[in-house]
Amino acid sequence: MSDSQLMTNWICVCAEGDTVDGRYIKRQWITDAAELYDPNLYTALLWPEHSRNYGNRGRVLELMSQEGDDGVMRLYARLCPNLSLMQANADGQLLFCSAEFTPDGNFRGTGKSYLEGLGVTDEPASVYTERMRFSKRHKNKRYGALKPLAFDEVKEIKEEVKMSGNKKKGWRSMFSIEEELPETPAEGDKLQALAEALADIETRLSALEGKAEETATAVEEVQEDVDTVKEVVDTQEFKTLRDNIGGIVKNFSKLDKRVTQLPSRNPGKGRQPFKFL
Template identity: 35%
Template sequence: MSQLKTDWLRIATEGQTYRNVPMERQWLVDIAETYDPKNYGARIWPDHRRWYGAWGDVLEVKTEEQDGKLRLFAKLKPNTQLVSANEQDQKVYTSIELDPNFAQSGKAYLTGLGVTDEPASLGTDRLKFSTKERFDTHQYGAPEQLVIGYPDVEHAESDEQPKQEKQLFSILKNFFKSNSPDLAPEPSEEEPMNKEQFEALMGQFTAFGTRLDGLESKAKAFGKKPEGDKGGDDTGKPEGDKGGDDKGKPEGGAITAEQFGTLNESLTGLVAKFESMETKFNALSQEAGNQEPDPAGKGESFTVV
């Protein structure tokens, strides 16, 4: 915030104005007599407009007679916005705002002060703020040289780290270690099958398959009649007499239908058991979802307490 205060500046002159509105002498007399910023302070407004915000304050006023006319003078306290505009040669003249009957007192009062490039009053002083005075009211730190250094590549092969760097890594290591949950290894419900167990199981299946092939071959052999028994001694006999007393007995070592059916049922049950064992074996040979180790060294899920 600017702490700049001006000396006495002429802000109005009695008589005709640029807009042909007369400035009454008594108004200036009343303003010099009644103005008190503690009672009602007049603020400085750019072009008399309020939406820009105020640009300073009127501290005190007085009147003087110059060249046969009464002049109104004021001391101002501009803020940085007014100073910045003035440095750009903008808003360099003043134009007073007054109430001829302030607070029903019957006297004029200075209610505001406009800064403009087109003043209505004649004989006003041009505003010119001193940059030197503005800078004298500020305090600045002494400039420091900024040095950016790069590591020496030729001497960067040393294995020894600075002590502070080691301490930093130690602190970070302890911090992350203290915040990491202790993950105990998950107990395995089933032990995986080793190579010896797998080979033994496969040997049993191989032996079982060999025996099954033998049974199947025997079943096919039992289902055939020997060719040497076709015709036999029954040639020329009536069909009803063929076989004689041997009816219902196996001819030439062939099995009966009843025996074949019994054997077929046994074989069917054996095949069903084999298929069931094969299904179980296929299921055992596949890894379950929780048997495969996590590459990150963790289980499928964990909870940090």
């Protein structure tokens, strides 16, 4: 069954440069992550405080990298937050996000970094919130700087997922999104369909009229032949011939009997018959 979920607008999740704890995030990590990211291959999930102990809070749909007017390369993401993250964000919690890159920078032997997760946290943003920083609690991880996470623009997406009616009502009411009703054909579409149907009927009628005219012409020609024969039959000469046909047949029979016989080849009964030249 196809249900709706939310998709955010493009949110900046990290930027290149120095971190607050003295480390540095390379531009190449950002461009690699944007280039490689494929949720069908590996989906980056949203983790509260980067912890996997409490369940995820959504997922990353797509990434892109973009250089700003200040020359800083930034990584942007479209997110699909779940109801718990949206509720926490509305309550003023989990307001920031932080990128999690491949620890060794070699995702599946590609030699490139991949966005493997995205942390959401309650830690307040510092003056370097527009820059990258590592988490001091996880020295072996590559984390991005804290970024404000504000769902200021969302829309629905269609996917093959199961969602209870209560959850759907919850996030729709939270963002004042009205449930989409099945689309009905516009009046213009109905009129267009009616016009096309009438045009088709008119074409068929024209074809039938053409056939009727051809049939009428053929009947008229036959009628002319019949009239011609009738005129001949109705003449006095034809009537006289018809009345005398019996006598003509009798006379013809008598004439046939009186046909002259050919002489015998040996009329004198001699030894030798006539020799015909």
